[in-house]
C-alpha cells in the first residue's frame with residue numbers, strides 16, 4: 347500500500363510517500379519512496395519561537411512544491427491533467443494562495459498511484475494544522491483517495507518503534523517517553539493503537555525549557571541543539587557544574603514533570619552574573635542538560651518499575667539529544683529494559699512518521715470522512 351504523509355503541526359512542512367506491506371508485527375516492512383521537508387526554523391528565529399500565522403502562510407506556500415518533490419522522487423509525478431472538483435475552492439478559502447497552487451498542479455499532473463493519504467490533525471498549532479488538513483481533504487476529494495487523520499504523538503511513537511525498514515523486536519506493554527517542544531508525557535501502550543497517559547508535565551514541555559534557557563543564554567532558536575553543544579563543550583573541557591540547579595519533582599511519588607522552576611533558577615543565575623561570561627554559559631548549559639536528563643531518566647525508571655515494562659520508546663525533538671539518549675539507555679540497561687529510538691533526524695517532526703501511523707490505520711480502514719476531518723490543536727492520545 348502506498349501512503350502519502352502530510353505534516354504541518356508546527357514549523358516543519360513535510361510531505362512523503364511510503365510503500366508498506368504487512369500487519370503490525372514481524373511481517374511488516376516499508377520503504378520511503380519520496381521524502382520532502384522544509385523547515386521554517388530560520389524564519390521564526392527572530393521571534394524566538396514559532397509565530398503561528400507565519401507558520402500557516404509558509405505551509406500554504408510550501409505544500410505543493412513539496413508534494414511535487416516527494417512524488418518526483420517516487421517517480422509518480424506524471425504529466426497530464428486531473429479534473430479538480432469545484433468544492434475544493436471552498437475548502438481552501440482560508441489557506442492563502444494554496445487553491446491557486448493546487449489548481450496549477452492538477453492542470454499539469456495526473457492522479458498518482460497512491461492508496462491512502464495520512465495527515466496530522468493534532469496536536470499542534472491549530473492554524474498550522476488546518477493548512478495540512480485542508481490540503482489533504484482537497485487531495486482526497488480531487489483524487490478520490492481515502493484520508494486518515496493521524497495523531498502527531500502516535501506518529502512519534504510509531505517512528506521510534508522502527509528499526510530500519512521493519513519493526514524493532516519488542517513486546518507490549520511498552521512505555522513511550524514523548525519529549526518535544528509542545529509535549530512531555532509518559533504513555534503506556536498495552537497494544538498498538540491504545541494509549542494511557544501515566545505522567546505529564548504540569549507546566550513547560552522539556553523542549554520549551556531548552557528553548558527558553560537558550561534565549562536567556564542568547565543562543566539561537568530552536569535552542570535545544572545549541573544548549574546541548576555548549577554542554578558538550580563544558581564536558582570536553584571538564585568545566586565544573588558552576589551552579590547547582592534543582593531536579594524538579596524527581597523525588598515525588600508520581601510520574602509528572604515540571605520544568606518551569608528549573609528555567610527560573612537559570613534566569614536567576616543569568617541575572618546575577620550579567621554580562622554572562624562564556625565559561626559560565628557552558629557550565630550552565632551542562633548543568634541544565636544534566637538536570638533535565640536526571641529528571642527524565644528518574645521518572646522513566648519509576649514508570650518502568652511501576653508498570654513492569656521492558657521496552658521504552660522515546661520520540662519528539664528532545665529525544666534527538668545524544669546526551670539524553672545515552673542517559674536513558676544507560677539507566678534502562680541497569681533495569682534490564684531496552685530503549686528504542688529512531689535516527690536523530692527522524693526524532694524531530696517529519697512526514698514519514700505520519701505516513702507510517704496512517705498506514706496502520708488505513709489497514710484497519712480507519713478512514714476519516716473528509717467533510718468532518720478537522721484540525722484539533724489539543725488533540726489527546728488517550
Ligand code: KG4
Nearest residue numbers: 526527528553568570571663664667694695
Ligand atoms: O518534535 P519537535 O520537532 O517539534 C514539536 O515540538 O512538535 O521538537 C522541537 C523541540 C524544540 O524545542 C527543540 O529545541 C528541541 O525539540 N530539540 C532539542 C534537540 N533537538 C531539538 N532539545 C534538546 N537537544 C536537542 N539536540
